[in-house]
Amino acid sequence: MIRVYSLFLLFIFVSCGINTGKKIHKIDVDKFQDSEILWNLDSLSNSPAFSWIDSTSSVRSLAYESVSFEGKPTRVFAYYSNPDLLQGKETENSFPAVVLVHGGGGKAFKEWVEKWAADGYAAIAMDLGGKDGSGKPLFMAGPDQTHENKFTIIQKGDLKNVWSYHAVASIILAHSFILSRPEVDAERTCLTGISWGGYLTCIVAGLDDRFKAAVPVYGCGYYDESDAFGKPLSELTPFYEKQWMEYFDPSVYLPFAKPALLFIDGNKDYFYNIVPYYKTYNLPENCHKNICLTPNMRHGHREGWRPIEIRYFFESVVNGGVPLPKIEELKRTQSSVSAGFNSFAGLRSARFYYSSDTTSTNANRVWFDLAATINQDKREISCDMPDADFKYAFFYATDNREVSVSSPIYIKL
Missing domain, CATH: 3.40.50.1820 (Alpha/Beta hydrolase fold, catalytic domain)
Known part of the structure; x- marks a missing residue:
């Protein structure tokens, strides 16, 4: 056998x-x-x-x-x-x-x-998972x-x-x-x-x-x-x-x-x-x-x-x-938040997402967002500081092909 x-x-x-x-x-x-x-x-x-x-x-x-x-x-x-x-x-x-x-x-x-x-x-x-195309072992x-x-x-x-x-x-x-x-x-x-x-x-x-x-x-x-x-x-x-x-x-x-x-x-x-x-x-x-x-x-x-x-x-x-497109790490001052970017196809839109919620699970964390300004000449995305105490944040941007990326995640440790 x-x-x-x-x-x-x-x-x-x-x-x-x-x-x-x-x-x-x-x-x-x-x-x-x-x-x-x-x-x-x-x-x-x-x-x-x-x-x-x-x-x-x-x-x-x-x-x-x-x-x-x-x-x-x-x-x-x-x-x-x-x-x-x-x-x-x-x-x-x-x-x-x-x-x-x-x-x-x-x-x-x-x-x-x-x-x-x-x-x-x-x-x-x-x-x-040890199965064939029909889902059988x-x-x-x-x-x-x-x-x-x-x-x-x-x-x-x-x-x-x-x-x-x-x-x-x-x-x-x-x-x-x-x-x-x-x-x-x-x-x-x-x-x-x-x-x-x-x-x-x-x-x-x-x-x-x-x-x-x-x-x-x-x-x-x-x-x-x-x-x-x-x-x-x-x-x-x-x-x-x-x-x-x-x-x-x-x-x-x-x-x-x-x-x-x-x-x-x-x-x-x-x-x-x-x-x-x-x-x-x-x-x-x-x-x-x-x-x-x-x-x-x-x-x-x-x-x-x-x-x-x-x-x-x-x-x-x-x-x-x-x-x-590639968005750089987020920078913050007392009055604004910004990030440099590089995009061969240009950027059509950008928003800033942020949260100060440190007690909820990830799925239930409360986020806020607002429109960001795109400065094509300076290659910079920016917005006014929405909340000086935010703990998590990222920019999210879309180019003229409808391709989207974000900045690396910002976490205030």
């Missing part, structure tokens, strides 16, 4: 072939020499063994091999497409690519892949997205059984798979994820320097300070809470980030508080970064992939597009 099972696995993963003849792009591991990294990044740099489940549709499906869970090999389900597949034609075009990472309760979204393929990208979206699946697998399983003593370990590995392997595709330009790959997917995007951006751009939506580091996730972490024993933060919090990995980063969140998000978000944004120092703190942004998968800023940001990095 064991021999039959082994032969079956061999058929699944080798029948399609692994070697595409394309150069293997390795992750630079030298920067981690003084750090303890759980993942074997050299191994994850190799394209995984895989088999097509559907190799004829405009959005195809596959299963690829990932890291072992509880001592057993695992597979991950994914959707893949590109502009040629979507249009049913064959060209020798070379496309930029994007890896799409769902959040809690999510799945491999076929329509998300379709959207990006229509926008000119090769795209892959994997399921990080996948044969040889890894851990599901349960509370136990995300948090309490760490107390069983094997860090490599924690869901985050598997999710990160599966994302990097999806990147390695897409890098091996002959139609993909390996110098133009991007990453975006939503909620828990944003959390994972922050970790992967610090680990996988082969990405040129990454956009975490909602997700950030300092999970022990989260209104939502601080509680399950505090329910672990102190030793394991500390261990979870040391191995699975994005704050450990973002200082290593090389891809250009765009952070997107809402100012009243329940799961990701602006205080740890402010700290997270300040972590990367060796890459270009920007931020769009969106007033009253709703939390959800479709809300998370809807912002046009994601595509404009990717286009600016991998396709030579016009960059997003």
